[in-house]
Amino acid sequence: MQAVCYKSPIGILRITEEDDFITSIYALDEEHDVLSPETPLLKKAVKQLDEYFEGTRKDFDLPLKQQGSGFQQGVWNELSRIGYGKTISYLQQSKFLNNPLGIRAIASANGKNHLLIVVPCHRVIGTDGSLTGFGCGIWRKKWLLEHEQRVMGVGQMTMF
Incomplete structure (x- = not known):
């Protein structure tokens, strides 16, 4: 599993990647070090979130997977x-x-x-x-x- 903490207008977002899927994007209330994403998929997720917050992206094109019934x-x-x-x-x-x-x-x-x-x-x-x-x-x-x-x-x- 890889993760990155991303600074957004609504606070720090923790983005995780596992097995070539984005598995979570969650807002954190506490401060975290913001690091550059290390994998191509995390870079893509950060870029698309940047575009969303800039108002230029309305749909996301990311491979997603979350565990659930x-x-x-x-x-x-x-x-x-x-x-x-x-x-x-x-x-x-x-x-x-x-x-x-x-x-x-x-x-x-x-x-x-x-x-x-x-x-x-x-x-x-x-x-x-x-x-x-x-x-x-x-x-x-x-x-x-x-x-x-x-x-x-x-x-x-x-x-x-």
Whole structure:
């Protein structure tokens, strides 16, 4: 396993690579030394995150793999379908997954997503528009959503 700590506008992001896949991108609350990535894949991940934060990248082209149950994989795949600058509610997500009674389980699976930004769990919000359920801090979720809205030139969040 290889890892790099990357300085972003939302703090230090730890990016890990294993077996030629990006396996996690996670925000850290404590300070870490920022080092240059050593592998071609980590360099590619850092470059694409730079482009995202600059507002020039809306989709990622990285080989991704994270461990999880079939249910979790399905939830994460659905997250990847949410368009840049758009949001959906947990209720909408449960309907897209044909599991309208599974909101809590789906929200729990969202919370186990370890590929911040690239698998955009930050784009799922409460039915009332509230920013809830983000393990890396609500302030980061708010920043990411506002960043995408600025890039899109939209004053308010739009639903999927």
